[in-house]
Amino acid sequence: MVAIKINKLRKEYKDLVAVDDLDLEIKEGELFSLLGVNGAGKTTTIKMLATLVKPTSGDAFIYDYSIKKDGDNIKKLIDISMQETAVARNLTVEENIGFYAKLSGRAQSERETIKKEIYSSFGLEKVAKKRAAKLSGGWQRKLSIALALVSKPKILFLDEPTLGLDVIARRELWSTINKLKSQMTVILTTHYMEEAEVLSDRIGIMKDGKLSFVGTKDELFAKTGKQSVEQAFVEIVSGGEFNA
Amino acid sequence: MRRSLAKILTLTDRNLKEIVRDPLSLIFTIALPLFMEILFYFLFHGMTAQFEMRFLAPGIVVFSQSFLTLFTGLLIATDRNTSFLTRLYVSDTKSFEFIFGYAFAVLPMALVQSVLFFIVGGLFDASLFGLSMLWAILLSSCLSSFFFIAFGILFGSLCNEKSIGGMSSIIITGQSILSGMWFPVEGLDGAMVAIMNILPFKNATLLIQNTVNGINNMFDDFVYPLLIVVGYTLVALVVAIITFRNKMKAK
Numbered sequence: 001m002v003a004i005k006i007n008k009l010r011k012e013y014k015d016l017v018a019v020d021d022l023d024l025e026i027k028e029g030e031l032f033s034l035l036g037v038n039g040a041g042k043t044t045t046i047k048m049l050a051t052l053v054k055p056t057s058g059d060a061f062i063y064d065y066s067i068k069k070d071g072d073n074i075k076k077l078i079d080i081s082m083q084e085t086a087v088a089r090n091l092t093v094e095e096n097i098g099f100y101a102k103l104s105g106r107a108q109s110e111r112e113t114i115k116k117e118i119y120s121s122f123g124l125e126k127v128a129k130k131r132a133a134k135l136s137g138g139w140q141r142k143l144s145i146a147l148a149l150v151s152k153p154k155i156l157f158l159d160e161p162t163l164g165l166d167v168i169a170r171r172e173l174w175s176t177i178n179k180l181k182s183q184m185t186v187i188l189t190t191h192y193m194e195e196a197e198v199l200s201d202r203i204g205i206m207k208d209g210k211l212s213f214v215g216t217k218d219e220l221f222a223k224t225g226k227q228s229v230e231q232a233f234v235e236i237v238s239g240g241e242f243n244a
Numbered sequence: 245m246r247r248s249l250a251k252i253l254t255l256t257d258r259n260l261k262e263i264v265r266d267p268l269s270l271i272f273t274i275a276l277p278l279f280m281e282i283l284f285y286f287l288f289h290g291m292t293a294q295f296e297m298r299f300l301a302p303g304i305v306v307f308s309q310s311f312l313t314l315f316t317g318l319l320i321a322t323d324r325n326t327s328f329l330t331r332l333y334v335s336d337t338k339s340f341e342f343i344f345g346y347a348f349a350v351l352p353m354a355l356v357q358s359v360l361f362f363i364v365g366g367l368f369d370a371s372l373f374g375l376s377m378l379w380a381i382l383l384s385s386c387l388s389s390f391f392f393i394a395f396g397i398l399f400g401s402l403c404n405e406k407s408i409g410g411m412s413s414i415i416i417t418g419q420s421i422l423s424g425m426w427f428p429v430e431g432l433d434g435a436m437v438a439i440m441n442i443l444p445f446k447n448a449t450l451l452i453q454n455t456v457n458g459i460n461n462m463f464d465d466f467v468y469p470l471l472i473v474v475g476y477t478l479v480a481l482v483v484a485i486i487t488f489r490n491k492m493k494a495k
Binding site: 148 | 261
């Protein structure tokens with residue numbers, strides 16, 4: 001089943017074309033990584049799909065709901081974890097989870113279940129009583145991603161989820177994201193090629209607002225003749241100029 | 245309707261915790277005005293009427309509310325800056341639910357300010373205690389505070405964390421200089437008094453002072469200041485809601 005169908009999606013800012021007539025389909029349950037250099041249009045694409053940014057033209061459909069017309073219905077199906085850590089800083093971890101669960105209309109008993117699930121998936125129980133502002137960057141990011149799961153979305157957007165994390169915290173998050181794969185459709189943007197290589201079912205490489213490649217890791221290697229996502233990415237984005 | 249109310253209360257609960265757990269907000273909204281109330285009373289009472297507790301206490305109540313602009317604005321600006329609000333925009337929460345969530349979170353602070361500063365005032369001048377004090381507490385915590393909160397929502401929607409202090413200082417300075425609580429208005433230039441009369445600062449102060457001290461002329465002492473404060477509050481609130489909605493809308 002197709003979870004996201006993008007038709008000629010375009011976003012212009014004055015003279016800049018941030019996303020250039022994008023066409024793409026993402027299947028339900030897939031983990032799709034969107035790669036690209038800074039300014040390639042990854043975040044703008046995600047923000048359009050999450051109804052945070054209006055497209056200039058074209059449309060996209062989240063389970064047949066148009067991002068242009070059915071924003072309220074789409075919001076019930078999706079959640080997003082932004083590049084920046086987005087948590088209530090003076091609330092404890094437990095209160096943050098409770099706040100999001102209440103806001104998404106969960107009953108008390110359901111909130112307790114969700115809390116336990118999140119604690120178990122992210123190992124947040126040990127810091128449950130700590131205020132978010134007092135947590136390390138890694139824990140804050142974990143909490144930020146965990147909060148996106150409280151509403152039990154069918155589609156989860158992760159915009160550079162491991163940005164700025166140390167290698168151990170990043171590996172821990174990979175393991176958590178891997179567990180999500182079977183439960184929901186995940187669209188992930190990242191600058192870490194290894195992350196895309198480890199986690200993705202399919203990879204899309206964006207350059208100047210366009211998709212230069214869409215396919216599996218193996219298809220990427222076959223197309224470029226390279227043996228790592230990083231080398232293949234550099235090959236596609238730079239036209240081979242910077243590959244040794 | 246019930247779902248909206250539940251969301252507003254959830255947001256209110258979170259926003260109140262954010263404000264109360266920030267020691268700076270408690271220092272500026274409670275400790276500093278309390279210190280000023282007691283200090284200025286001891287320094288200047290008996291010199292001019294401004295510093296008699298029956299004028300000073302209601303004046304301090306309204307002055308302390310001007311800091312609510314700063315802390316409401318700071319909370320919203322921080323939420324915007326950290327993408328906290330952007331994330332919430334993806335939920336199906338409506339703009340009016342956000343705005344009431346912020347406003348209602350600040351109202352308990354306004355109530356604490358009014359009750360505390362009037363009671364402390366009453367300890368120095370027992371004539372303050374009475375039914376009129378209850379009316380003044382009600383009016384200040386539910387009406388004049390809303391004027392300052394509305395500006396906080398407006399500034400928070402427009403400014404970032406760095407500029408919110410500067411913008412809010414316009415309101416705090418306005419309340420200090422143009423309210424007439426620190427010096428007698430009678431000696432000022434006519435044009436200056438005319439400006440003060442059409443701005444909300446002096447009217448907000450007069451409204452609460454007159455409610456406590458008694459109303460001689462219903463229109464001049466109560467209705468006119470009330471209309472000015474309500475007018476500015478409504479305009480500020482409508483502009484704040486429009487601004488917040490525009491910021492929330494997908495661009």
